[in-house]
Structure formats: structure tokens, C-alpha cells
Amino acid sequence: MIEIPYGRQSIDSSDIAAVIEALGSDYITQGPAVVRFEDSVAGFTGARHAVAVSSATAALHLGALALGLKPGSRLWTVPNTFVASANCGLYCGAEVDFVDINPRTYNISIDHLSEKLEIASRSNKLPDVLVPVHFAGQPCEMSEVAALCVKYGIRIMEDASHAIGSEYKNTKIGACAYSDLTVFSFHPVKIVTTGEGGMLLTNDTAIYEKLLRLRSHGVTRDPRLMKKEPDGPWYYEQVELGFNYRMTDIQAALGASQINRLPDFLARRRELAARYEENLSSLPIVTPFQHRDTLSAWHLYVILMDQERSGVTRDSLFQGLRERSIFPQVHYIPVHTQPWYQELGFREGNFPASETYYRKALSLPMYYSLSNSHQDRVIEAINEILESKPRE
Numbered sequence: 001m002i003e004i005p006y007g008r009q010s011i012d013s014s015d016i017a018a019v020i021e022a023l024g025s026d027y028i029t030q031g032p033a034v035v036r037f038e039d040s041v042a043g044f045t046g047a048r049h050a051v052a053v054s055s056a057t058a059a060l061h062l063g064a065l066a067l068g069l070k071p072g073s074r075l076w077t078v079p080n081t082f083v084a085s086a087n088c089g090l091y092c093g094a095e096v097d098f099v100d101i102n103p104r105t106y107n108i109s110i111d112h113l114s115e116k117l118e119i120a121s122r123s124n125k126l127p128d129v130l131v132p133v134h135f136a137g138q139p140c141e142m143s144e145v146a147a148l149c150v151k152y153g154i155r156i157m158e159d160a161s162h163a164i165g166s167e168y169k170n171t172k173i174g175a176c177a178y179s180d181l182t183v184f185s186f187h188p189v190k191i192v193t194t195g196e197g198g199m200l201l202t203n204d205t206a207i208y209e210k211l212l213r214l215r216s217h218g219v220t221r222d223p224r225l226m227k228k229e230p231d232g233p234w235y236y237e238q239v240e241l242g243f244n245y246r247m248t249d250i251q252a253a254l255g256a257s258q259i260n261r262l263p264d265f266l267a268r269r270r271e272l273a274a275r276y277e278e279n280l281s282s283l284p285i286v287t288p289f290q291h292r293d294t295l296s297a298w299h300l301y302v303i304l305m306d307q308e309r310s311g312v313t314r315d316s317l318f319q320g321l322r323e324r325s326i327f328p329q330v331h332y333i334p335v336h337t338q339p340w341y342q343e344l345g346f347r348e349g350n351f352p353a354s355e356t357y358y359r360k361a362l363s364l365p366m367y368y369s370l371s372n373s374h375q376d377r378v379i380e381a382i383n384e385i386l387e388s389k390p391r392e
């Protein structure tokens, strides 16, 4: 039987032709294709500036630095995310803490955020940066997040690794309508891929210029930023400590080609989500709740196993699907339960909504090239497993 993964990239002949063209051009590292890719994503989202980098992890690191994070600063995110959303704070020497999730949206809980900010404000321990994560592609409640962050003077960096093409109150994620920065990931399992890659979007020109320098060693060729007189036309100056986080033109050519296909990607993912909802919502499981202000890009389709109603645990559903050559996934192991974070003092029980969610969650196959007949196989398998109620 053909194996069905939970996610996979879609590369077609137009993508391959774009990469071949880039390979034959004068540039293979960062060059004109990177600029074209940045322009296409900025154009798609409506953000003023875009900076392509080697991964979303690199993007989060540069974004945290550009927002001024340093030793002694604080960054907050949610436990229900990939470790990179939190690690970017540690890279800068900042302290990291978490805000628990809303059990319906699986995104940051506005109640918990508001309460935790009030307590932090009393003890002078407010975060400098908040990283809301648009989990599975469903945007966070950004008006409420932004209102709280404005009240307490906190910068916002959206981790939109799951959410290129998502919309919040009819604005595209990436437009930075409610934030200082937004980060996209182009890892192959995400909605658009460059093999490895990431991008930062911002409307702030000073942040944008800082990101351009940090992406490439902290070096500038702009005489206005230099401390010394240029020796000659070859002269450049390192004015801060940066990195080599550049994207190659080969990757960017693939990315720009994928952006042309993004409307098709989104339409198919939304169709698949609707088919799952139609076929699974009558079963004793929880299908994804969608907040009325949001339109998801559906990076993931996550169901929760309600053992009390179905008699089946998440683990036995996971196993049963595997036995039928269907390979679901679990997103996410709460970051604060990772050994590295336990070393920093976090404990099981610190963020109960994320922990309860984690025990029940299962990500079903969701990708552009998933056919209706393969999706039907997944739906039938779930029905079969729920009917047979395997022993726990």
C-alpha cells in the first residue's frame, strides 16, 4: 500500500525550470533572484520590506536581535510550538518564558497573557518581545495581543512558519498589521518551500536595514554608516556582529516559483480541510475550531482524541494509522518539557492547557498533492479504528 505521510513538498516542472535557470545564471549565492523572491512575498502579504534568510530559525534569531534582545532581556512565547520559537531568545542571552494556550484555538490564550503581564508588570519583569505562533495556520487573536503589548510597551514578532497565506480580519499574515516583524519558514514540510529557508517581513525601515546587515556579517558598504574614510572602491566596514544567514539564488528561484503556485496550494489545503471536517465532525473526536476573525492556510490539520467519548487514545489511533501505512505526526511536545528547558527550571504542570492538548493531539495528512482517494483512505482508517475500539 502507498505510504501517506503527514506532509510533503510539491515540486512541479515550473519549479524545476526556475532552479535550472538560476543555476545557469551569474549568481548562485544571494543575488537578483533573492530580491525577486523578497519582492514577491512582500507584494503578496502587503508588507513594506522582506529579508530572505537561510531558515526560519535564522530569521527568528535576527528578528530577536533587531528588536534589541540581549542578556537581561525577556522573550515570551507559547509552549505549543517548535523549539525554535523559544530558542531565538536564548541565542541572544535573554530569558525565555511561556504563556499557556487557549484550549479551543491551540494559540496563545489572551486571558493567560493578560494575567501574566499584569503580574510581571507589578514585579518589573515585563517581557521585551512576545512571539505569538499562528499554530497550524490559524492566526492568533492579534488585535487583543497587540492591544496588550502596546499597553505594556512590548515588541511583537509573529512566528508565522505555519501561516503564509493565512488571513486575520481580512489582512494577510505577513503584513505586520499588528506586529513589528513576521517570520515565515520554507522548510519542505511547510506550505511553500525553498529546501531550507526563511523570511522576515516588516514595515519598519530601520529594522529592515539592521536585518540586512545582520544577515551578512554586520558588514556595510554604505559610507554614511562607516566610522573610517573608505580606502578605495573595494572598501567595506564591519559595524556590528552579524552572521552568514544568506539564502542562495538557487533557493530563492524555487521560492519565487512556489509563490506563483501559492493560490493553488491554499485552495487545495482549504478543500482538504473542508473534506476532513465534513467526514470527521460527527465522530467522537475534536476537529479544529476556527475563530471567526481568521482564515487558515492549513499547514496542519490537528484532531484531538477524546478518549472518554471514543474509548480510543491518541496513541492507539497513531499506531492504528501506522499499521495502515498512514504516518500522522504530533505537534507539539510542549517546549517547556524539553530537557534543555527543564534545566532552566521549567516543570511538567507549568502550562497545563498545552500539556493536556499534547496528550490528545494528532496531525493528519495535509499537503497539496494529497488526493481525494488517499484522504478517503485516512478517513476510512479513522472510522475503522474508532469502531473496533482496540484495547488500551
Ligand SMILES: *Cc1c(COP(=O)(O)O)cnc(C)c1O
Pocket: 055, 056, 057, 058, 081, 082, 084, 085, 133, 159, 161, 162, 185, 186, 187, 196, 197, 198
Ligand atoms: C518549522 C518551524 C520553525 C523553524 O523553521 P526552520 O525554517 O526549519 O528553521 C519555527 N517555528 C515554527 C512554529 C515552525 O513550525
